[in-house]
Amino acid sequence: MVHSLEGKVAIVTGGSGGIGSATCRVLAERGAAVVVADIAAERAEALAGELKAAGGRAVAVALDLGEEASVKAMFAATLKAYGRLDIIDNNAALLTPEMAQRDLDIGRMETDVWDAVFRVNVRGAMLCCREALAIMEGQRSGVIINTASNLALQGNVIQAAYSASKAAIIQMTRSIATSHGHLGIRCNAVLPGLTGSRSALEHLPPRLLEIVREETLTPYLGDPMDIAHTVAFLASDEARYITGQAIAADGGTSVHIPGYARLRELFSGE
Ligand SMILES: NC(=O)c1ccc[n+]([C@@H]2O[C@H](COP(=O)([O-])OP(=O)(O)OC[C@H]3O[C@@H](n4cnc5c(N)ncnc54)[C@H](O)[C@@H]3O)[C@@H](O)[C@H]2O)c1
Structure with missing residues (x-):
């Protein structure tokens, strides 16, 4: 077993979701004390109980990222429980079935959809970064991991608000790395490709899953553990020279021209 995070204190927002719960498990296995923070408070309690x-x-903390007071209360609860904060994994995002149906293209964008997505995904993550920095500045150390998406890099016919929110996350990551690196604080973004988490598998049309499988360069689709391991690495001292980066864990979907991977059929000689 790897104990690379022994003695560290980590918050995972959206900690009871698909990728979040996998991340909580991996961080706890590696020795971190984990704050499972989620709007789904019962699920967070259940996971914290399992980890213990x-x-x-x-510990579990009920968090609504849309509410500044709730964000501040999460940091207060973390300090009360463990007295410090070494790692925050800003993983939560607004991924409800309603948003999956209503977040379409900009031509059809309803203002309340745009605002709701940005309120949770960008403003919520910014609040978490700001409050984390206030603690980490005093400690002169800390690691922030923000969750973007490969959709932050590539156009899509739907999810225009979601994709723009994830692009904002990457730029915020670079800003923090630049402004706070000299204080011993690292900040990176992880960009998952499609992983088999609950929200991904339940709400996406089967045809979309087929297309993603065709464009994924690895012979398999990723699962939440692939993202959890990436987060755990970025959180560890082994990644101490990595900051300001947008690291895709997406089976290579974002590195090639769609469709071109299949051109191998033309050149394989078969
Ligand atoms: N699964 C994928 O294929 C995929 C791909 C790219 C990026 N991502 C990103 O990875 C992260 C995790 O996604 P997931 O697939 O595990 O989704 P998920 O829906 O399983 O988990 C999201 C979690 O965030 C929580 N949450 C939602 N709104 C909240 C709020 N206002 N306050 C606090 N918590 C809130 C939910 O309760 C849920 O537990 C997200 O940032 C998502 O955008 C996922």
Whole structure:
């Protein structure tokens, strides 16, 4: 077992979701005390109970990223429980079935959809970064990991608000890395491709899943553990020279021209 995070304190927002719960499990296995923060408070409690039963250290905190007071309360609860903060994984995002149906293209964008997505995904993550920095500045150390998406890099016919919100996350990541690196604080963004999390598998049309499979360069689609391991690496001291980066864990979907991977059929000689 790897104990690369022994003694560290980590918050995971959206910690009871697909990627978030996998991340909480990996961080706890590696020795971190984990704050499982989620709007789904019961699920967060259940996961914190599971982590403790497995011998880890964990607390659950009810969090609504849309509410500044709730964000501040999460940091207060973290300090009360553990007295410090070493890692925050800003993983939560607004991914409800309603948003999946209403976040379409800009031509059809309803203002309340845009505002709701930005309120949680961008403003919420900014509040978490700001409050985390206030603690980490005093400690002169800390790691922030923000969750973007490969959709931050590529156009899509739908999810225009979501994609723009994730692009904003990448730029915020670079800003923080630049302004706070000298204080011993690192900030990176992880860009998941499609992973088999609950929200991805339940709400996406089967045809879309087929297309993603065709464009993924690895012979398999990723799952939440692939993102959790990337986060755990970025959180560890092994990644101490990596900051300001947007690191895709997407099976290579974002690095090639769609359709071109299949051109190998033309040149394989078969
Ligand atoms: N799964 C994928 O294919 C994929 C691809 C690219 C990026 N991502 C990103 O990875 C992250 C995790 O996604 P996931 O697939 O695990 O989704 P998920 O829906 O399983 O998890 C999201 C979690 O965020 C929580 N949440 C939502 N609104 C909140 C709020 N206002 N305050 C606090 N918590 C809130 C939800 O309760 C949920 O537990 C997201 O940032 C998502 O955009 C996922």
